[in-house]
Amino acid sequence: MAEQAVAAxxxxxxxxxxxxxxxxxxxxxxxxxxxxxAVMLILMMLFVFVGPLVWRADPNEQxxxxxxxxxxxxxAHPLGTDDYGRDVLARMFFGGRISLFIGFISAxxxxxxxxxxxxxxxYYGGWADNLLMRFTDAMLSIxxxxxxxALASVMGKGMWQIIMVIVVFGWMSDARxxxxxxxxxxxxxxxxxxxxxxxxxxxxxWRHLFPNTLAVLIVSTxxxxxxxxxxxxxxxxxxxxxxxxxxxxxxxxxxxxxxxWNAPRLIVYPGLAIFITVLGFNFFGDGLRDAxxxxxxx
Amino acid sequence: MDNREVLVxxxxxxxFFYTEDGVVPAVxxxxxxxxxxxxxxxxxxxxxxxxxxxxxxxxxxxxxPGKIISGEIxxxxxxxxxxxxxEMRLIRGDKxxxxxxxxxxxxxxxxxxxxxxxxxxxxxQKTDEAEARKRTVxxxxxxxxxxxxxxxxxxxxxxxxxxxxxxxxxxxxxxNPDLLISDEATTALDVTIQAxxxxxxxxxxxKLGMAILIITHNLAVVAEMAETIAIAYAGKIVENASARxxxxxxxxxxxxxxxxxxxxxxxxxxxxxxxxxxxMVPSPYHMPNGCRFNPRCPFATEKCRAxxxxxxxxTPGHLVRCFHPIEP
Numbered sequence: 001m002a003e004q005a006v007a008a009x010x011x012x013x014x015x016x017x018x019x020x021x022x023x024x025x026x027x028x029x030x031x032x033x034x035x036x037x038a039v040m041l042i043l044m045m046l047f048v049f050v051g052p053l054v055w056r057a058d059p060n061e062q063x064x065x066x067x068x069x070x071x072x073x074x075x076a077h078p079l080g081t082d083d084y085g086r087d088v089l090a091r092m093f094f095g096g097r098i099s100l101f102i103g104f105i106s107a108x109x110x111x112x113x114x115x116x117x118x119x120x121x122x123y124y125g126g127w128a129d130n131l132l133m134r135f136t137d138a139m140l141s142i143x144x145x146x147x148x149x150a151l152a153s154v155m156g157k158g159m160w161q162i163i164m165v166i167v168v169f170g171w172m173s174d175a176r177x178x179x180x181x182x183x184x185x186x187x188x189x190x191x192x193x194x195x196x197x198x199x200x201x202x203x204x205x206w207r208h209l210f211p212n213t214l215a216v217l218i219v220s221t222x223x224x225x226x227x228x229x230x231x232x233x234x235x236x237x238x239x240x241x242x243x244x245x246x247x248x249x250x251x252x253x254x255x256x257x258x259x260x261w262n263a264p265r266l267i268v269y270p271g272l273a274i275f276i277t278v279l280g281f282n283f284f285g286d287g288l289r290d291a292x293x294x295x296x297x298x
Numbered sequence: 299m300d301n302r303e304v305l306v307x308x309x310x311x312x313x314f315f316y317t318e319d320g321v322v323p324a325v326x327x328x329x330x331x332x333x334x335x336x337x338x339x340x341x342x343x344x345x346x347x348x349x350x351x352x353x354x355x356x357x358x359x360x361x362x363p364g365k366i367i368s369g370e371i372x373x374x375x376x377x378x379x380x381x382x383x384x385e386m387r388l389i390r391g392d393k394x395x396x397x398x399x400x401x402x403x404x405x406x407x408x409x410x411x412x413x414x415x416x417x418x419x420x421x422x423q424k425t426d427e428a429e430a431r432k433r434t435v436x437x438x439x440x441x442x443x444x445x446x447x448x449x450x451x452x453x454x455x456x457x458x459x460x461x462x463x464x465x466x467x468x469x470x471x472x473x474n475p476d477l478l479i480s481d482e483a484t485t486a487l488d489v490t491i492q493a494x495x496x497x498x499x500x501x502x503x504x505k506l507g508m509a510i511l512i513i514t515h516n517l518a519v520v521a522e523m524a525e526t527i528a529i530a531y532a533g534k535i536v537e538n539a540s541a542r543x544x545x546x547x548x549x550x551x552x553x554x555x556x557x558x559x560x561x562x563x564x565x566x567x568x569x570x571x572x573x574x575x576x577x578m579v580p581s582p583y584h585m586p587n588g589c590r591f592n593p594r595c596p597f598a599t600e601k602c603r604a605x606x607x608x609x610x611x612x613t614p615g616h617l618v619r620c621f622h623p624i625e626p
Contacts, residue, residue, distance in 0.1 A: 188403055193404045
């Protein structure tokens with residue numbers, strides 16, 4: 001029986017439709033931490049995207065008067081109400097959408113920009129490398145928050161402005177990462193082999209080197225989503241991010257801090273949501289790194 | 299002696315590397331002729347400039363630190379050293395292909411082997427995807443890979459070293475080059491696989507008719523394959539003749555020393571040690587004056603230490619760079 005099962009498993013895995021994506025998926029499913037992360041993320045996605053379909057409440061509808069404020073959880077408001085008498089559950093749904101959207105878009109854009117700059121610097125080397133990396137260093141030495149606040153006051157406070165700010169200050173670590181990778185990858189024999197079949201510099205960079213950095217980049221993006229969410233929360237917490245009445249987990253936190261003694265649960269909900277989401281992305285990113293590397297045995 | 303059309307004519311090639319410790323004349327006045335459809339062996343110790351010669355022909359010398367400072371590489375009547383990078387790109391992989399020493403690392407780990415051969419095809423031929431795929435499967439079949447349809451979809455790490463070298467050969471030959479450069483292509487393989495790959499290369503040469511430049515430090519490899527053998531020492535050719543001549547009557551003391559140091563089981567009955575060439579390869583930063591082999595040469599004279607010999611044709615087709623060639 002057991003032998004049969006092993007044989008069946010073997011047959012299944014050595015079958016002809018054994019693709020790279022299939023392999024990564026298979027290895028990912030066996031990675032416990034990644035699966036824990038995936039479960040966290042799936043729960044948060046369900047919460048944010050399916051939740052509003054189940055619990056149809058308007059996140060901006062206020063219950064006027066004292067009796068609407070700071071209601072504890074009840075049947076009418078499963079997570080209670082906030083200082084304006086708004087339904088906290090509904091605000092958590094829509095705030096989460098904004099936070100996740102900002103996190104995803106800014107992390108992916110920052111990674112792509114970083115990869116572009118890093119590849120150019122690492123592949124060409126010499127003065128191009130010097131120029132691009134010194135620029136990266138300069139960007140890294142700018143104190144982010146003061147400038148951020150200045151930028152936000154100049155550009156106005158909106159979702160796209162926040163994304164831009166996070167991207168502008170978020171690509172440097174990816175650029176350094178990819179530059180380092182490109183420096184070692186370009187010495188690989190397959191790069192010389194690619195040159196020997198007549199591939200151009202652009203082709204070698206984007207077709208041969210870039211996919212080899214993807215494993216690292218996907219991990220970095222996944223973890224980057226987490227830190228972008230934190231970034232958004234911090235900016236919003238300082239009052240320069242998403243503006244009321246639009247909700248984000250960050251500005252819900254900011255709003256709740258003044259009532260920390262009256263209604264501590266208002267801090268706990270968005271805080272917990274951010275915590276679970278970021279942790280989920282970090283766990284999943286770690287697992288993905290292990291799964292995506294064909295040389296590593298899992 | 300050879301009436302075939304000259305395919306590649308390397309004349310007085312000098313490729314230097316400018317390092318922090320000084321200038322390394324890796325190739326310093328090297329001449330080499332390859333005829334159409336000929337198998338030429340370029341043999342020498344590590345550091346004698348054989349790989350640099352190959353990379354110079356491909357114009358793949360990393361610059362900096364390397365630079366081709368003078369010479370000519372005539373290919374199809376045109377000097378490759380005068381071509382622009384873009385023109386060279388069109389020649390590489392199309393008219394001249396190269397296979398490398400490490401089959402384990404010469405393939406990109408993130409693409410299937412089929413994709414990589416297809417890439418080589420589509421880079422030089424106007425074909426659609428289906429056509430390139432068909433040609434790839436044909437090439438895999440040609441280089442003796444069983445189940446080419448299935449192998450097409452496999453990743454390099456799923457193949458053995460010998461299989462990967464076959465894939466490299468398929469890639470190199472996919473656009474019917476006139477010249478295939480094999481840079482120590484069998485060195486990393488074990489002996490049985492090495493024999494298979496050499497057999498394959500010889501068979502393909504007969505079938506497709508391309509010239510092959512085999513670069514190796516292993517005389518046994520070229521003994522079986524090459525028609526002509528060039529022996530390189532310290533960046534120059536010291537002897538160039540037909541394989542038969544080289545093995546039967548080596549004229550240069552270095553070639554003679556190399557041949558003497560091959561173990562011969564049938565002839566040896568005593569326990570005397572294997573003859574070796576005395577001394578070491580000269581440091582590239584301090585090349586000896588005169589003949590570069592003189593510090594290690596048993597026949598060296600004052601003249602050898604003062605003047606550098608020219609490569610002269612002693613008998614038709616047999617070129618030797620020595621003042622005191624060994625009499626046959």
